[in-house]
Amino acid sequence: MSQNGFMKALKCRECGREYPLTATHVCEFDFGPLEVAYDYDRIRRSLTRDAISRRPQTMWRYRELLPVAGEPTVGTQVGFTPLVKADRLARALGIRELYVKNDAVNYPTLSFKDRVVSVALSRSVELGFKTVACASTGNLANSVAANAAAAGLECFVFIPSDLELGKVVNSLVYGATVIGIRGHYDEVNRLCAEIAGKYNWAFVNVNMRPYYAEGSKSMGFEIQEQLGWHVPEHTVVCMASGSLLTKIHKSYQEFSKMGLSSGSKWKIHGAQATGCNPITQAQKAGLDFFKPQKPNTIAKSLAIGTPADGFYALRVMKETGGHGEDVTDDEIRDGIRLLAETEGIFAETAGGVTVGVAKKLIAQGRIPRDSSAVLCVTGNGLKTLDAVVGHVGETREIRPSLREFEALLAKEKSEAATA
Numbered sequence: 001m002s003q004n005g006f007m008k009a010l011k012c013r014e015c016g017r018e019y020p021l022t023a024t025h026v027c028e029f030d031f032g033p034l035e036v037a038y039d040y041d042r043i044r045r046s047l048t049r050d051a052i053s054r055r056p057q058t059m060w061r062y063r064e065l066l067p068v069a070g071e072p073t074v075g076t077q078v079g080f081t082p083l084v085k086a087d088r089l090a091r092a093l094g095i096r097e098l099y100v101k102n103d104a105v106n107y108p109t110l111s112f113k114d115r116v117v118s119v120a121l122s123r124s125v126e127l128g129f130k131t132v133a134c135a136s137t138g139n140l141a142n143s144v145a146a147n148a149a150a151a152g153l154e155c156f157v158f159i160p161s162d163l164e165l166g167k168v169v170n171s172l173v174y175g176a177t178v179i180g181i182r183g184h185y186d187e188v189n190r191l192c193a194e195i196a197g198k199y200n201w202a203f204v205n206v207n208m209r210p211y212y213a214e215g216s217k218s219m220g221f222e223i224q225e226q227l228g229w230h231v232p233e234h235t236v237v238c239m240a241s242g243s244l245l246t247k248i249h250k251s252y253q254e255f256s257k258m259g260l261s262s263g264s265k266w267k268i269h270g271a272q273a274t275g276c277n278p279i280t281q282a283q284k285a286g287l288d289f290f291k292p293q294k295p296n297t298i299a300k301s302l303a304i305g306t307p308a309d310g311f312y313a314l315r316v317m318k319e320t321g322g323h324g325e326d327v328t329d330d331e332i333r334d335g336i337r338l339l340a341e342t343e344g345i346f347a348e349t350a351g352g353v354t355v356g357v358a359k360k361l362i363a364q365g366r367i368p369r370d371s372s373a374v375l376c377v378t379g380n381g382l383k384t385l386d387a388v389v390g391h392v393g394e395t396r397e398i399r400p401s402l403r404e405f406e407a408l409l410a411k412e413k414s415e416a417a418t419a
């Protein structure tokens with residue numbers, strides 16, 4: 001293996017200028033975002049279906065297409081989450097075939113962020129960093145804190161101070177320094193950009209962003225392999241910065257270009273909460289650029305009013321013929337309950353957004369009823385109990401007596417009969 005693994009350079013998405021593979025993320029000429037460029041000819045020779053199938057069931061089975069030079073050292077067990085054939089949910093939504101890619105059970109912190117963090121921290125270690133940090137809407141902070149602890153790295157995480165208790169505790173427990181900023185995510189992010197310029201830390205979603213973002217491709221690689229090396233017709237992805245959506249598209253492009261997947265046409269649909277919908281609002285209006293917003297939604301993990309990859313997410317939807325749609329807080333809760341009651345999967349608010357939007361797109365005919373779709377569920381409901389408590393029914397409480405139980409049962413039956 002060469003000293004850069006299968007990477008060639010960092011490359012500006014706007015002007016194509018190339019940069020060395022260091023901790024940097026913007027082009028000096030036009031401030032375009034930098035992206036990792038790979039040596040696809042070498043990858044093609046090394047990454048075959050056979051080779052992949054023989055490797056351990058983690059996201060690292062696609063390592064040639066992930067931006068680390070040597071073997072990964074952080075998050076080596078992340079990924080390969082279940083792709084669930086969701087027949088009961090399909091019936092409820094009125095579509096022929098439906099799958100749920102379930103990153104609510106990703107290891108170790110129960111969200112898709114473990115994918116991006118294992119890449120960002122493995123690369124940070126390669127580049128010699130001892131301290132890692134992030135600006136986060138919650139899940140990223142959890143994952144950076146946990147994976148940094150396991151790797152023995154010092155860790156600072158910056159979050160809006162009003163996050164769900166579950167997200168806060170899930171960062172504190174690993175011993176990270178958790179800094180709550182009195183402001184929304186976009187202000188947290190702005191502060192982190194300043195700090196990153198001043199301290200020699202690896203900020204996973206600032207100076208390490210080109211590497212970090214590539215980790216999201218693994219979710220799309222797995223979907224294709226789990227569908228029998230096939231690209232799904234329709235994919236619904238929830239969006240915060242919009243990065244995951246663009247990287248799922250890239251994963252489909254890479255696998256089909258390399259002959260690993262069949263299927264050459266796919267539509268990628270973007271989902272947001274109505275209380276923070278800069279990307280879907282622009283998509284619905286037919287615009288190429290979004291207008292920044294001040295978020296107000298229970299889907300706090302998606303509450304980014306100035307999404308860094310919003311422009312590129314809009315482009316992917318346009319190029320693939322996908323649509324954007326958004327759902328209210330009540331529709332998000334309905335989505336969470338529907339997924340739980342039909343498939344036994346408890347997703348966080350972001351998953352409620354994905355399910356709610358899929359329901360709308362199917363009803364609108366934008367995802368045809370005779371087609372097949374994959375819903376990306378990205379986080380676990382146990383972390384956002386605050387959002388659903390009081391909306392999921394109540395415990396029936398009785399004394400430990402058979403008589404009371406039978407009285408309760410009779411009452412429930414008669415209520416069900418009159419309902």
Ligand SMILES: *Cc1c(COP(=O)(O)O)cnc(C)c1O
Binds near residue numbers: 112
């Ligand atoms: C971060 C996050 C997303 C989306 O992330 P992007 O910034 O769009 O890549 C989706 N779901 C959950 C649960 C998240 O934490």
Ligand SMILES: [Zn+2]
Binds near residue numbers: 012013015016017
């Ligand atoms: Zn440039």
